[in-house]
Amino acid sequence: MQAEISTKQTATHSKPSGNAFASKFAKSMFITVSVIVFLSFIATRQFTHVDLNLYGYMVGTIVFIGGFFYRFIAWGERPPTKIFIKKGIKLLFRKSTAKTSVDHLATYNFIWNRGIYRWTQHIMMGWGVILSCMVTFPLVFGWMYFTMPENGFYTVVFMGINLMTVKADGILAFFFYNALNFSAVMVITGVSMVFYRRLKNMQARAEQKFMYDFLPLYLLLFISITGLSLTFQNVVLHGWGQPAMSLIHQWGVIITLIYLPFGKLAHIPFRPLSVFARNYREHYMEQSKKECKVCGTSFVSTEQSQDVVNVLGVNNMEFETKEGFHLAELCLPCRRKYRIAQFSGFPTHEVKVKEANQNAKG
Amino acid sequence: MEKKRLYLELENCIGCRSCLAACTQCGGHEERNRNYVYDVNPLVNRQTMPLMCLHCVNPACARSCPAQAIQIHETGAVLSALVEKCIGCQNCTIACPYGIPKFDEEQNLMYKCDLCIDRTKDGIPPMCASVCPSNTLQWLSDSEIEAKQKQFNLDNGKWVTSLPYLEGETNVKVNLPGILQGTTKLF
Numbered sequence A: 001m002q003a004e005i006s007t008k009q010t011a012t013h014s015k016p017s018g019n020a021f022a023s024k025f026a027k028s029m030f031i032t033v034s035v036i037v038f039l040s041f042i043a044t045r046q047f048t049h050v051d052l053n054l055y056g057y058m059v060g061t062i063v064f065i066g067g068f069f070y071r072f073i074a075w076g077e078r079p080p081t082k083i084f085i086k087k088g089i090k091l092l093f094r095k096s097t098a099k100t101s102v103d104h105l106a107t108y109n110f111i112w113n114r115g116i117y118r119w120t121q122h123i124m125m126g127w128g129v130i131l132s133c134m135v136t137f138p139l140v141f142g143w144m145y146f147t148m149p150e151n152g153f154y155t156v157v158f159m160g161i162n163l164m165t166v167k168a169d170g171i172l173a174f175f176f177y178n179a180l181n182f183s184a185v186m187v188i189t190g191v192s193m194v195f196y197r198r199l200k201n202m203q204a205r206a207e208q209k210f211m212y213d214f215l216p217l218y219l220l221l222f223i224s225i226t227g228l229s230l231t232f233q234n235v236v237l238h239g240w241g242q243p244a245m246s247l248i249h250q251w252g253v254i255i256t257l258i259y260l261p262f263g264k265l266a267h268i269p270f271r272p273l274s275v276f277a278r279n280y281r282e283h284y285m286e287q288s289k290k291e292c293k294v295c296g297t298s299f300v301s302t303e304q305s306q307d308v309v310n311v312l313g314v315n316n317m318e319f320e321t322k323e324g325f326h327l328a329e330l331c332l333p334c335r336r337k338y339r340i341a342q343f344s345g346f347p348t349h350e351v352k353v354k355e356a357n358q359n360a361k362g
Numbered sequence B: 001m002e003k004k005r006l007y008l009e010l011e012n013c014i015g016c017r018s019c020l021a022a023c024t025q026c027g028g029h030e031e032r033n034r035n036y037v038y039d040v041n042p043l044v045n046r047q048t049m050p051l052m053c054l055h056c057v058n059p060a061c062a063r064s065c066p067a068q069a070i071q072i073h074e075t076g077a078v079l080s081a082l083v084e085k086c087i088g089c090q091n092c093t094i095a096c097p098y099g100i101p102k103f104d105e106e107q108n109l110m111y112k113c114d115l116c117i118d119r120t121k122d123g124i125p126p127m128c129a130s131v132c133p134s135n136t137l138q139w140l141s142d143s144e145i146e147a148k149q150k151q152f153n154l155d156n157g158k159w160v161t162s163l164p165y166l167e168g169e170t171n172v173k174v175n176l177p178g179i180l181q182g183t184t185k186l187f
């Protein structure tokens, strides 16, 4: 097995440039870090505007990227995952991608259908975190900073370009300063809702584990509270204890970044795969449909049917029947009736009667 | 406590569908059942059989899942999709040799029998086996299943659980219906 994989890899990386790196991991790391450094170089006008107070976040980010690639590459090597990533990238420019992405990644319509309470949780935490990342990381890498060329006015510099000038006590500036406070309140609201559900819901109580379900919540709470406390110390306590709290806050963010690719939060960076999966299903369903070998109903795309058969084959599962078809080639009702037939000896699947009510709601 | 497993005696089924009704009431099932009851020969007689997830030892559903959303519990139960991981590709529904996983288009989420894991992990029988009035679905230890095997050993190769009537080794044990094979069951 091992030998087989490595020969395959050398075969695909036969271009000379691919061999400069010991592994996919090293290559991905190198490219990503180079891109970040390059962007920072441009944005900070050749490193003249770097805020070294935020140095801890830089280290945290680099460690996060390492963890992320480590997880993602191991995961992407699994046969079914590989198929979705490869074909998903190919289908990325479908017309529907934009709409599906908004549905799945921004408005979470599918979570709305799972329940309004859970949707609200997600919007609060999801957008709270996204908002704070959108503010924090451009600051950390110097992609965005503020200058005050004349008194009373700030200039927002984004990617080295003077983006706009705002009044220091104006409404826009107010939103800039307080973006992180708003996002902290959003995250705290979301996390509290989750805690409430986890205490009340019996199923959640039966299944939850500290490391998987609770730790990420505590981390988010820790970051939000220490973040808010920074504002409080600034405004009410005139900066008392701020340097220490700032370090504690940074420390919380770094721990979270390190944890992120491994625990429950890993579903965030992996979620875009659901857009890939939707595109894959829509595209190949338009191409050609697979008809059930027993009743002739089309139930899946030919491509997906073949992909699943191949993946099962890799796992040494060949569901060939004595009638000469693969079980994955039967529509679901026929496949179930075929099994009943194996038990009873009577060919239930050949009786042309629609299956009795199997609706999940009875 | 000796480990127990689900054991089916398919021919006992009277088609009451209590198992399905009970399934809807299990915690986390959100009032939807996750298994099936079929008429064997619908135009001729009333014989029915339940079709349950058999909790394969090497589950095709989990192997085909690109998101690793289907976890295998330490008791051997093959769990329903983790809500945060399932990406809605439906590979699992195509892969399962028995057509068990159900898919909710609106929620973009697969759901399947989890053997009422909140109960069975503590040794409480799953909802279906708790209510089945005909002993089609039972919750038995391996030694009890072995005793059944001795009791029903008809010496003609027609009894005995699972293989070769299934596609692979399963954690749920299935007893084949003697009646329909022309052998009388010895109660």
Ligand code: SF4
Pocket: B012, B013, B014, B015, B016, B017, B018, B019, B020, B037, B049, B050, B131, B132, B133, B134, B135, B136, B137
């Ligand atoms: S509860 Fe038992 S007898 Fe009733 S349908 Fe289910 S398996 Fe058959």
Ligand code: SF4
Pocket: B052, B053, B054, B055, B056, B059, B060, B061, B062, B078, B095, B096, B097, B098, B099, B100, B101, B112
């Ligand atoms: S019977 Fe189907 S759904 Fe159940 S564990 Fe096996 S492959 Fe998965």
Ligand code: SF4
Pocket: B061, B064, B065, B066, B067, B068, B069, B070, B081, B085, B086, B087, B088, B089, B090, B091, B092, B093, B109, B110
């Ligand atoms: S539908 Fe969900 S659980 Fe099923 S294979 Fe796809 S990602 Fe996995």
